[in-house]
Amino acid sequence: xxxxxxxxxxxxxxQSTNSQIIEKGLAYATVKLSPQAxxxxxxxxxxxxxxERTGAEPETLTYCFVFDPLSNGLKPQEIVQGxxxxxxxxxxxxxxxxxxxxxxEQIFQTVRSRGRWINLFEEPLSQKKGMxxxxxxxxxxxxxxxxxxxxxxxxxxxxxxISLGTGEIIENFQQSLLSKKLTPRLPLNVHLLSKRMTxxxxxxxxxxxxxxxxxxxxxxxxxxxxxxxxxxxxxxxxYYVELLKSIVEEEHKAEVExxxxxRQAEINWxxxxxIDALAMNCGLFHLRAEDKS
Numbered sequence: 001x002x003x004x005x006x007x008x009x010x011x012x013x014x015q016s017t018n019s020q021i022i023e024k025g026l027a028y029a030t031v032k033l034s035p036q037a038x039x040x041x042x043x044x045x046x047x048x049x050x051x052e053r054t055g056a057e058p059e060t061l062t063y064c065f066v067f068d069p070l071s072n073g074l075k076p077q078e079i080v081q082g083x084x085x086x087x088x089x090x091x092x093x094x095x096x097x098x099x100x101x102x103x104x105e106q107i108f109q110t111v112r113s114r115g116r117w118i119n120l121f122e123e124p125l126s127q128k129k130g131m132x133x134x135x136x137x138x139x140x141x142x143x144x145x146x147x148x149x150x151x152x153x154x155x156x157x158x159x160x161x162i163s164l165g166t167g168e169i170i171e172n173f174q175q176s177l178l179s180k181k182l183t184p185r186l187p188l189n190v191h192l193l194s195k196r197m198t199x200x201x202x203x204x205x206x207x208x209x210x211x212x213x214x215x216x217x218x219x220x221x222x223x224x225x226x227x228x229x230x231x232x233x234x235x236x237x238x239y240y241v242e243l244l245k246s247i248v249e250e251e252h253k254a255e256v257e258x259x260x261x262x263r264q265a266e267i268n269w270x271x272x273x274x275i276d277a278l279a280m281n282c283g284l285f286h287l288r289a290e291d292k293s
Contacts, residue, residue, distance in 0.1 A: 118283035150225035222273035229271035
């Protein structure tokens with residue numbers, strides 16, 4: 001990920017948690033964290049336990065996220081040395097959010113745990129009062145991680161969008177959303193079109209679509225993996241058969257037989273070809289009816 005992609009990701013996280021953007025500058029953003037974001041990022045479990053027990057008004061922290069330390073638009077006197085240091089003037093913690101940084105990894109983990117299911121609306125072209133209401137169709141978006149596994153592994157990401165109104169399925173759905181402005185709040189002058197399909201039915205259609213896609217793959221890799229499995233099993237069988245013939249003591253022989261069975265299981269697990277599919281995350285996306293890709 002480059003700095004621009006990291007900035008876009010973090011800003012989406014900030015908006016989705018309803019945090020208040022105090023200042024947005026070149027490659028940085030100063031943000032008053034919402035209670036949710038504060039709990040996610042500050043590790044102040046004792047403080048939040050106190051707030052919840054006493055009902056006190058919570059006071060969240062203010063962070064300055066720096067996406068590009070070399071060109072962040074901050075004046076030299078405003079730059080605070082050291083990750084997570086305090087600015088004496090603003091009482092704001094400054095954090096470099098670059099690829100590989102601890103803070104970015106923390107946000108990744110938070111999104112993975114909280115963001116497995118989202119509900120977002122496309123921002124309309126105009127939100128002026130008095131404008132006619134725009135019809136939005138609802139899509140179930142699912143991101144699958146597909147792994148073709150043997151003694152080697154190939155991983156793929158497949159993103160499907162399934163219309164709950166028509167059952168239409170489009171691929172590369174996640175990529176198509178990158179050009180849209182999405183918000184967790186229902187915009188003005190918008191009405192949702194009726195849904196003719198349940199989430200369970202849409203998810204089943206997506207699974208069938210993925211299965212159909214996999215069937216069209218070239219599966220020569222699996223044939224070759226089974227051939228390597230057979231070679232390894234033959235080599236192992238030859239070794240242990242000869243070894244067992246040479247053992248006289250029954251106790252020692254039982255130990256070797258157990259070792260033989262364990263080794264068989266290990267080789268089978270390592271070489272036996274399989275395909276693993278996991279739905280990593282999903283969500284409902286309400287998009288302008290005439291704009292589905």
